[in-house]
Amino acid sequence: MSELVNFHGYLISSESNxxxxxxxxxxxxxxxxxxxxxxxxxxxxxxxxxLSQEVEFTIDSVDEKINFEVLQxxxxxxxxxxxxxxxxxxxxSVYLSSTNHSTIEQVEIPxxxxxxxxxxxxxxxxxxELDIRNISQGAxxxxxxxDESLSSRLSLIAQNDDKIIWPPRQMxxxxxxxxxxxxxxxxxxxxxxxxxxxxxxxxxxxxxxAPILGGLSTVMVEFDEGPKGVFLMVDDEDMExxxxxxxxxxxxMLYGQEGIVRYGTKARIHPGQ
Amino acid sequence: xxxxxxxxxxxxxxxxxxxxxxxxWAEAAYNAFQSVDKDFQPKQIDEAYIGSVAFxxxxxxxxxxxxxxxxxxxxIPVRRVENACASSGxxxxxxxxxxxxxxxxxxxxxxIEKMNDLTxxxxxxxxxxxxxxxxxxxxxxxxxxxxxxxxxxYFHEFESTHDDLVNISVKNHWHGLDNEMAHIRKDVSFDKxxxxxxxxxxxxxxxxxxxxxxxxxxxxxxxxxxxxxTDDPVWINGSAAASDYLALHDRPSITQLIATQNAxxxxxxxxxxxxxxxxxxxxxxxxxxxxxxxxxxxGFTKRGNGGKFARDGAGRRNEGDVCIxxxxxxxxxxxxxxxxGTGQTVEIFKQLRGEVEQSRQVRDAENALSHNxxxxxxxxxxxxxxxxxxx
Numbered sequence: 001m002s003e004l005v006n007f008h009g010y011l012i013s014s015e016s017n018x019x020x021x022x023x024x025x026x027x028x029x030x031x032x033x034x035x036x037x038x039x040x041x042x043x044x045x046x047x048x049x050x051l052s053q054e055v056e057f058t059i060d061s062v063d064e065k066i067n068f069e070v071l072q073x074x075x076x077x078x079x080x081x082x083x084x085x086x087x088x089x090x091x092x093s094v095y096l097s098s099t100n101h102s103t104i105e106q107v108e109i110p111x112x113x114x115x116x117x118x119x120x121x122x123x124x125x126x127x128x129e130l131d132i133r134n135i136s137q138g139a140x141x142x143x144x145x146x147d148e149s150l151s152s153r154l155s156l157i158a159q160n161d162d163k164i165i166w167p168p169r170q171m172x173x174x175x176x177x178x179x180x181x182x183x184x185x186x187x188x189x190x191x192x193x194x195x196x197x198x199x200x201x202x203x204x205x206x207x208x209x210a211p212i213l214g215g216l217s218t219v220m221v222e223f224d225e226g227p228k229g230v231f232l233m234v235d236d237e238d239m240e241x242x243x244x245x246x247x248x249x250x251x252x253m254l255y256g257q258e259g260i261v262r263y264g265t266k267a268r269i270h271p272g273q
Numbered sequence: 274x275x276x277x278x279x280x281x282x283x284x285x286x287x288x289x290x291x292x293x294x295x296x297x298w299a300e301a302a303y304n305a306f307q308s309v310d311k312d313f314q315p316k317q318i319d320e321a322y323i324g325s326v327a328f329x330x331x332x333x334x335x336x337x338x339x340x341x342x343x344x345x346x347x348x349i350p351v352r353r354v355e356n357a358c359a360s361s362g363x364x365x366x367x368x369x370x371x372x373x374x375x376x377x378x379x380x381x382x383x384x385i386e387k388m389n390d391l392t393x394x395x396x397x398x399x400x401x402x403x404x405x406x407x408x409x410x411x412x413x414x415x416x417x418x419x420x421x422x423x424x425x426x427y428f429h430e431f432e433s434t435h436d437d438l439v440n441i442s443v444k445n446h447w448h449g450l451d452n453e454m455a456h457i458r459k460d461v462s463f464d465k466x467x468x469x470x471x472x473x474x475x476x477x478x479x480x481x482x483x484x485x486x487x488x489x490x491x492x493x494x495x496x497x498x499x500x501x502x503t504d505d506p507v508w509i510n511g512s513a514a515a516s517d518y519l520a521l522h523d524r525p526s527i528t529q530l531i532a533t534q535n536a537x538x539x540x541x542x543x544x545x546x547x548x549x550x551x552x553x554x555x556x557x558x559x560x561x562x563x564x565x566x567x568x569x570x571x572g573f574t575k576r577g578n579g580g581k582f583a584r585d586g587a588g589r590r591n592e593g594d595v596c597i598x599x600x601x602x603x604x605x606x607x608x609x610x611x612x613x614g615t616g617q618t619v620e621i622f623k624q625l626r627g628e629v630e631q632s633r634q635v636r637d638a639e640n641a642l643s644h645n646x647x648x649x650x651x652x653x654x655x656x657x658x659x660x661x662x663x664x
Contacts, residue, residue: 138330138398141407149407167408167520193429193527195421196474203410204397216413220422220522228522230412230422243429254411264411 004109008045008250009034009235009268011109017099019055021046023092026111027119031091034114035122035213036234036252040067040263042094043086044154044251047075050096057096058083066094070263074154074251118212125208130256138204146262153264154251156185158227166227188270189221191245192228205255219267221247231267239269246270276662277372278499278506281309281492282622284615287607288456289389290486294332298323298340298385301488301612305381308622309492310503315345318492319377322367324360324384325353325611328399329391340385355611357403358559360384361489362514362614362645362654369512369656372495379498383490384616386609396484403648405520416559417481419521419649421473424562427528428475433580435467435475438561440583442466442479442604445558448590449601451632456485456607480561485607489616496662507625510640511544511657513537519651530650533570537655540642541572544657548572551595551657552638553624555617557646558602564588567644568597571655596635599624614645614654621658 005012011022021042025032033042043066050057060083062068071077084098128134149168151157158166160183171177196217202210210216217233219241233241234252241247247267254264283304285297292300306313323337332339337351354364361384368382391399401415409419428434443463449455461479469477492502499506515535518524524531541547548571556571558564565579573595574582582588588597600606600620603613621641623629641658 136398137395139400139402139406139410141411145407193422193426195418195425195476196471197413197415197418197421198470198472201400201415201417201472202397202413203401203415205411206413207394207397216418218413218418218422220426220527230409230414230520230522232413243425262411 005049006271007049008248010042010045012046012049013109018095018097019046019050020089020093020095021049022109024110024112025092025114027114027116031093031109031111032114032119033092035209036254036266037092038253038261039063039065039088039094040070041250041252042092043071044074046094046096047071047077051075059086059096060084062086063088067261067263070154073150076155121212122209125212126256129208130259130261132259134256135258136204143260151182156187156249156265157182158185158225164225164227166223166229185227186224188246188248189223191241191243191247192220192222193243194219194241205257217241219247221267231265234266234268236269241269246272275373275375276496277369277493277509278496278662279491279509279618279622279658280494280499280502280506281305281313282490282619283308284454284489284612284619285487286454287485287487287609287616290387293390294385294387295340295343297387297486297488298383299344301383301385301490302344302381305490305492310505311501313492313502317379318346318349318381319379320368320371321346321349321351321381321383322354322364322371323351324355324362324364324614325386326355326357326360326403327353328386328388328610329395331387346381356652357647358557358608358610358613359645359647359652359654360611360614361616362643362656363652365491365615365618365656366512366514366654368493369509372493378495380493381490382493382615383488384612384614385488386611387486388484388609389486408520408522416649417473417476420560420562421476422521423527423566423649424475424560427562427565430528431577431580433565437565437580437583438476438480439463439466440586441558441561441564444586444589445564445598445602445604448599448633449605451630452601452606453630455601455605456483457605476560476562482559482603482608485609487607487609487612487616489612489619491615491618491622505626507622508659508662509656510659510663511540511542511655513539513543514652514654516652517650519648521649528566529576530566530570530646530653532650532653533567533644533646533655536653537571537644540655540657544659545663546640546657549594550640551642552640553596553599553621553635554642554644555600555620556597556602556644557613558598558604559608559646561604563646564597564602571642571644573597590633591636599629599633599635614643617643617645618656625658625660
């Protein structure tokens with residue numbers, strides 16, 4: 001019998017030869033992705049869960065619907081021969097299996113009903129955002145600029161130069177180029193302050209989706225190691241953060257531009273508090 | 274070393290301006306030229322520094338050359354100065370330094386921004402461009418959000434509530450009511466400001482400055498040529514600037530602007546006065562929380578007391594020791610990004626010479642201060658002015 005675990009806003013089942021991560025959302029009896037999830041974000045959460053549980057596994061193939069570059073930077077995994085398959089289900093699920101996934105016993109997964117109009121609006125919004133013709137007419141983060149700090153963005157890798165530095169810097173005040181040797185920030189942090197920005201004031205990158213979501217919530221948090229950061233919130237529809245709340249970090253889709261999904265870390269109120 | 278005085282200052286009305294950039298700049302420059310008490314010709318200008326973010330990208334390159342050529346200043350060395358909303362505060366400092374260096378005697382400092390000729394869709398691409406684009410913008414922040422983070426944290430750390438910010442909004446709307454150059458001239462009640470549309474929780478519409486078109490221009494002169502232009506100059510007795518981390522989350526504290534504190538200390542020292550000697554101050558209230566923090570960072574009240582300072586109405590015109598934002602500030606007068614810094618100087622020039630509308634004249638003012646902030650505090654220019662030269 002499968003064991004179900006809530007992790008990063010998803011549900012993970014584990015059986016002897018297969019681990020599967022599911023989106024909790026249902027529309028018209030179909031399992032669908034949440035507002036900013038896709039196969040890549042779910043694959044990242046599945047791998048992070050397995051690593052956190054110290055499960056031993058190797059992977060030798062990854063479904064092409066999963067962005068392997070992003071997965072690799074976010075989880076630090078490598079492909080090895082004779083490993084398992086990281087595959088995508090027909091519904092909003094991702095599995096890691098050493099056998100043919102279709103033979104795995106299906107389990108009963110708890111679900112959250114999502115409003116069909118909301119779901120459709122978000123689908124249309126993402127399609128428009130990911131149109132190759134959707135380009136910036138002002139502020140712009142190029143692919144190179146974005147990739148320069150991708151490991152810091154996706155896996156919270158920081159520099160250690162007597163004190164922990166994040167996001168990364170190039171040089172210290174002694175004129176010494178900082179080493180890229182790194183340390184990972186804690187996967188949890190505390191809320192220092194927060195705001196909810198109205199849709200009208202949202203940056204252009206979020207202009208299509210913000211009205212559908214009723215605005216954007218952002219938190220500033222402080223990590224145990226000292227650095228602070230600002231993050232969009234996720235799964236916050238039914239709650240308002242409070243100063244001092246503990247948050248965990250999840251990789252989700254940030255925005256789309258020029259046909260490319262930009263992934264990033266978002267904050268989620270820690271379910272344990 | 275040579276001292277520097279302001280001998281002329283002018284601006285456009287802020288708001289939705291009918292002219293394009295060239296027309297707006299020419300209007301501000303013309304008003305500045307006309308304000309000079311004695312004969313003045315544009316050809317007497319040695320250098321020009323024009324602040325602008327170039328919002329919308331209409332003329333990103335060689336902005337200053339285009340504008341000055343269109344307004345009788347062809348041929349002089351010019352440049353655009355960009356430091357976000359502090360662009361013309363830094364243009365003023367650069368102009369002051371040009372005279373201080375002995376390389377120029379008459380220098381223009383100005384600023385301009387055309388913001389309301391963009392569609393709302395296009396405008397979004399230019400909102401928040403002066404934050405840390407890669408980290409703050411991609412966390413959903415434009416400046417209302419950034420300052421909202423500061424406000425909520427301030428309320429948490431000190432004895433203050435949103436009502437204190439409402440008092441600032443009400444005061445600045447009252448100050449700007451009779452300012453013919455102001456963008457928003459209306460009396461706003463406490464209840465209306467308190468219950469405005471929520472822009473970025475906890476900041477409402479009445480905590481936020483408007484998006485304005487505008488241009489401003491001031492004429493600086495070296496002490497040995499001042500008499501050619503006026504017998505009633507306003508002296509720049511202190512000029513200082515500083516910078517800080519661009520991103521809010523990189524700063525040790527988000528309830529104070531270290532760049533403001535550092536610039537203010539230097540400017541006061543240079544002018545030989547202290548905060549309590551200032552009679553009026555044009556401070557950078559892009560959001561009401563920014564004015565609250567500025568009253569502390571500039572030394573008008575102690576740290577943590579900014580809420581009470583606002584609650585007590587300490588910055589109201591002719592009621593307290595110092596008048597904060599007699600023009601109405603960015604909240605009422607408006608905020609055409611690149612024009613704001615030297616627009617503050619225009620107000621101070623006219624206030625110290627007793628030339629503003631009588632109903633809003635600050636009485637018996639001798640010393641004044643302008644405080645111009647870029648973004649959420651990454652850059653800041655502070656200037657101290659006097660009716661008398663700091664000998």
